[in-house]
Amino acid sequence: MGRLFGTDGVRGVANADLTAELALGLSVAAAHVLAEAGTFEGHRPTAVVGRDPRASGEFLEAAVVAGLASAGVDVLRVGVLPTPAVAHLTGVLGADLGVMLSASHNAMPDNGIKFFARGGHKLADDLEDKIEAVYEEHRTGAPWERPTGAGVGRVRDYDEGFETYVSHLISVLPNRLDGLKIVLDEAHGAAARVSPEAFTRAGAQVVTIGAEPDGLNINDGCGSTHLGLLRAAVVEHGADLGIAHDGDADRCLAVDAAGNEVDGDQILAVLSLAMREAGTLRGDTVVATVMSNLGFKLAMEREGLNLVQTAVGDRYVLESMKENGFALGGEQSGHVIVLDHATTGDGTLTGLMLAARIAATGKSLADLAGVMERLPQILINVKDVDKSRVDTSGELAAAVTEAERDLGSTGRVLLRPSGTEPLVRVMVEAADIEQARAVAQRLADVVKSALG
Incomplete structure (x- = not known):
């Protein structure tokens, strides 16, 4: 079998790829790997388990809880909360591991399992490999070692998780949001209650859309992957800005007062200057991925800030931040990590901090985001191809070399297999959008023919 873990946990179509049996088995394996240091006498390992509102999350949660309890782990079931909330609670409650059931921005039929280690941190590759090997x-x-009698895990609902998380968000804000009118698009997802509550407590006038999850409508034409409704709502309500989350609210994109998108690169640029001003941007450094717009790199250079780039995936951004002691990092897609206040990307926290910067400076979001100019960037997702051969196809390598020669120093090419979906992403950046589009389409055609 291929590697189960992708760039963000184990993900697939619920009840087809991701079955109850798989969820149960992985949870037992995770308990053996992540809680093994907690088996000393007198200590009962504990896990925090949360989910987004997908209908499939109900049976998958039951399977995960059953697996953990059968392995002797006590379970705190926090219900529907964002991924960063589960990470935060895993840390503050001193749990041995955390589990989040979500497929993030994916469509409703998909679901996923994300594990967190002690402290609420995503797993390194070696820990994921160990869980897979044990599973x-x-x-x-090989039979599991199963506790009996009083050794089995106990399960209880932890309703205090909502208040603990919201209070944390409010406590780390640098200033209040009084006077701001903000539209929040919750993607009918995990932050449908949390985000409006936090922004309201922070002083903002809040308008919500996409905040009525029914288990089937998550990410359906709304949220960070579908900004049309948010753009229209911001203009209609005369709001100062709009904030969009994805299904598990670990990412944040924004819309300015005129309805223009403000992506993760621009948000990082705004927050980097705010944090430098506050003295909290350690090393005057921001961490981003190779997918970041070239305009972001140029803006950081102009502002005298350092940029460290990693492989795609917020886990790799986080690894670099932790290894080098940096405070801010993220992705163009809206995963932003403020390491002093969160152990993973946190869409609600990011939105709050962005709004706080607007409130503190009195400037519009458009003015603040103008610190960087986005160069034209074309992204084509090529589906139904063998993504495992991206790095070994000679035909594709020759096409990339030709494209890079055509673009010269004013652009770049990036091909990468998706870590969560069966497709290859073709990204081309150039000073001229028509050139970027033409080169991207040419490469996408080669990907289709060479890897189809």
Whole structure:
């Protein structure tokens, strides 16, 4: 079998790829790996389990809880909360591990399992590999060691998680949001209650859309992957800005008063200057991925800030931040990590901090985001191809070399297999959008023919 873990946990179509049996088995394996240091006498390992509102999350949650409890782990079930809330609660409650059931921005039929280690941190590759190895060992016949009697885990609902998380968000804000009118698009997802509550407590006048999850409508034409409704609502209500989350609210995109998108690169640029001014941008450095717009890199250079770039995935951004002691990092897609206040990307926190900067400076979001100019960037997702051959196809390598020669120093090419979906992403950046579009389409055609 191929590697189960992608760039953000284990993900697939619920009840087809991601079954109850798989969820249960992985949870037992995770308990053995992540809670093994907690087996000393007198200590009962504990796990925090949360989910987004997808209908499939109900049976998958039951499977995960059953697996953990059968392995002797006490479970605190926090219900529907954002991924960063589960990470935060895993840390503050001193749990041995955390589990979030969500497929993030994916469509409703998908679901996923994300594990957090002690402290609420995403897992390094070696820990994921170890969980997979333990799971596979027992799937093929080796029996689990199962506690009995008083040794089995106990399960209880932890309703205090909502208040604990919202109070944390408010406590770390540098200033209030009084006077701002903000539209929030919750993607009918995990932040449908949390985000409006936090922004309201912070002093903003809040208008919500996409905040009525029914288990089937998550990410359906709304949220960070579909900004049309948010753009229209911001203009209609005369709001200062709009904030869009994805299904599990670990990302944030914004819309200015005129309805123009403000992406993760621009948000990072705004927050980097705010944090430098506050003295909290350690090393005057921001961490981003290779997908960041070239305009972001140029803006950081102009402002005298350092930029460290990593592989795509907020987990790699986080690894670089932790290893080097940096305070701010993120992705163009809206995963922004403020490491002093969160252990993972936190869409609600990001939106609050962005709004706080607007309130503190009295400037519009458009003015603040103008610190960087986005160069034309074309992204084409090529589906139904063998993404495992991206790095080995000679035909594709020759096409990339030709494209880079055509673009010269004013552009760049990036091809990468998706870590969560069966497709290859073709990204081309150039000073001229028509050139970027032409080169991207040419490369996408080669990907289709070479890897189809």
